[in-house]
Every structure is written in C-alpha cells, then in structure tokens.
Amino acid sequence: MNIIDLQIDPSYLEKAMVELNLSDFPSTEIIGKMFDAMGGTLGHTQKMQSMINWIDLLEKKYREAITSIIYGLAHQYKQQEDRAYSPNQPFFNPPTSYFTENAVSRAFSLVEKLAQLLNVFEDLGIKEQGSSREAVSFGKIQALSKTTDLAALERSLKTLSPERHAHTHGMTPEMTRHNISSVSAGSINGERPMEVIVHSIDESKLPVTPYQQLLRCKNVMENFTVVISKVFEVIDNDLDI
Numbered sequence: 001m002n003i004i005d006l007q008i009d010p011s012y013l014e015k016a017m018v019e020l021n022l023s024d025f026p027s028t029e030i031i032g033k034m035f036d037a038m039g040g041t042l043g044h045t046q047k048m049q050s051m052i053n054w055i056d057l058l059e060k061k062y063r064e065a066i067t068s069i070i071y072g073l074a075h076q077y078k079q080q081e082d083r084a085y086s087p088n089q090p091f092f093n094p095p096t097s098y099f100t101e102n103a104v105s106r107a108f109s110l111v112e113k114l115a116q117l118l119n120v121f122e123d124l125g126i127k128e129q130g131s132s133r134e135a136v137s138f139g140k141i142q143a144l145s146k147t148t149d150l151a152a153l154e155r156s157l158k159t160l161s162p163e164r165h166a167h168t169h170g171m172t173p174e175m176t177r178h179n180i181s182s183v184s185a186g187s188i189n190g191e192r193p194m195e196v197i198v199h200s201i202d203e204s205k206l207p208v209t210p211y212q213q214l215l216r217c218k219n220v221m222e223n224f225t226v227v228i229s230k231v232f233e234v235i236d237n238d239l240d241i
Contacts, residue, residue, distance in 0.1 A: 004094045012074035020070060020218055023225045025062045028055055030232045030239075037239050047120060051235070054117040058228065061113060065106035066221060072099035072214050091174040091207045100174070100210040101167045107220040108164055111157060114228065115141040121235060122147060147234045153223040160216045163208055174210050177202035 031052050038045045075096040079085070084093060115138040119126050124144055126136045138157070142150040166173045179202045 004098055006071075006075075006095050006098065008071070008074055008078060008095070012077050013070060015077055016070045016073035020066075020073060022066045022069070022218065022221055025059045026225065026229045026232055028059060028232075030236055031055060033236065033239055047123075050120045051117060054113065054120065058110070058113055058117065061106065061110050062221070062224070065103065065110050065217070068099050068103035068106055069214050069217050069221070072096055072103055072210060075099060076210055076214070088178070089176055091176065091209045092172070093210075096210045097172065097174060100213050101172070103217045104160060104164050104167055104213060107160060107217045108157065110224060111138050111153065111220070112136075114138070114224065114231075118145055118148060118231065121231070121238075148227060148231055150227060153220070153227050156216070156219045156223045160213070160220060163213050163216070166208075171205075173208040173213060176207050177205050 034048045034052055038048050075093065079093045079096055086092065115136050116128060118124070118141050119128075119136045122145060124141070126140060127134045129135055138150075138154070142154055163173045171177065
C-alpha cells in the first residue's frame with residue numbers, strides 16, 4: 001500500500017519548535033477550584049462538571065493542533081534541505097501538506113470547542129449539537145459573550161478561512177493551478193500541420209504555501225492562548241463571588 005512516510009528526524013522538530021515558539025496551554029489549576037465549587041444544586045454541579053469536561057478537552061486538542069503545526073514546519077525544513085520539489089507542483093509535498101491541512105482543520109475545531117466552554121460558563125443556553133441554526137458556533141458566542149473579547153481571535157481565523165474552505169471544498173491551497181491559455185493551428189517547418197497548445201499558470205489563484213498557512217495557524221494559537229487565559233481568569237473570579 002502506498003502511504004505517506006511521516007517519519008522525521010527529531011532535529012527538524014526541534015528547529016521548528018524554536019522558530020514557532022508556541023505557548024504552552026495555560027495552567028488548569030482552575031479545575032481543582034471547580035471541583036471544590038461543586039454541591040448545592042444539581043444544575044450548578046452539572047455546570048461545573050461540564051466546564052471541567054470542556055477545559056480538559058481543550059487542553060488535549062490544543063496539544064494536537066500545535067503538534068500538527070510543528071510537524072508541518074519540520075517537514076517543510078526537510079523538504080528544503082532535500083530539495084524535494086516537483087517541477088509541476090513546487091509547493092506540494094505529501095508529508096508537509098498532510099500536517100498543514102491537519103493544522104488548519106484543528107485550529108478551527110479548537111476555537112469551536114472554546115465556544116462550547118463559553119456557552120456553558122455564561123449560561124447562554126445554546127444547544128451543544130443540532131442544526132447550524134440551533135447549535136453553538138464561535139460566531140454566535142462572539143456576538144453574545146459578555147465576559148470575553150474574541151475580536152482578535154476572530155480576525156486570525158478570518159485570515160485562515162479561505163485555506164480552510166479550500167482544503168475542505170476545493171483545490172488544496174498549495175497546489176499550482178495549470179491553465180491552457182490557447183489552442184491554435186500551426187505547422188512544422190511550414191509543412192506538417194499541428195496544433196499548438198500553450199500551457200500557463202492561473203495567476204488569479206496563486207498557491208498559498210504550507211509555510212504561509214502554518215504561520216497563520218500559529219497566529220490563531222497565539223490568540224487562542226490569550227483568550228483561554230482570560231477565560232480562566234474570569235471563571236476564577238466568578239468562583240470567588
């Protein structure tokens with residue numbers, strides 16, 4: 001079976017980690033305080049447990065997201081060192097592209113899970129699951145949240161949104177689109193008839209390199225860690241009341 005070889009020397013991972021300098025997930029000491037706050041009414045205790053569940057998941061999914069970014073950049077370094085470029089598709093490299101698409105998808109998924117936490121904390125009452133009209137979404141929470149400024153995080157997502165849409169629904173962003181710009185009659189040495197087909201690159205839809213995409217994912221992660229730290233602070237203050 002022809003599968004992608006994702007193995008890579010740890011030195012590339014170390015180099016990527018140094019360049020990206022991604023933040024760790026904030027301390028989850030708040031979970032202990034939430035366990036202590038359980039009791040009283042069933043509704044309040046269920047709310048604490050639900051928030052704990054989401055915080056635990058967010059920590060795990062953040063780790064997965066930054067792992068994809070780091071591995072993507074590490075494979076980009078290896079591709080450059082090996083000069084593993086295709087003349088037709090210079091920006092597409094199977095392991096690099098694999099982790100890049102993974103990173104883009106996980107960035108959006110992480111933010112949607114943050115929205116779930118805020119929905120529970122702020123008692124917004126939006127359904128966890130259901131149709132797009134009924135269920136929680138980051139856009140809905142941004143419009144309704146009274147505790148957290150999500151504007152910077154939303155802007156970083158917006159810069160990455162075209163790539164997410166392309167990965168999901170269209171041409172992979174790092175793929176070069178080849179065009180046929182003309183087909184015309186011609187001849188060889190004025191004798192043998194032939195058709196002249198002129199190939200070109202579609203300059204209206206130029207590739208977005210994996211490196212560009214990974215840096216945009218990094219920007220989402222940076223804004224996410226700022227927001228989740230603020231959310232933990234707000235929850236902590238709320239528990240003190």
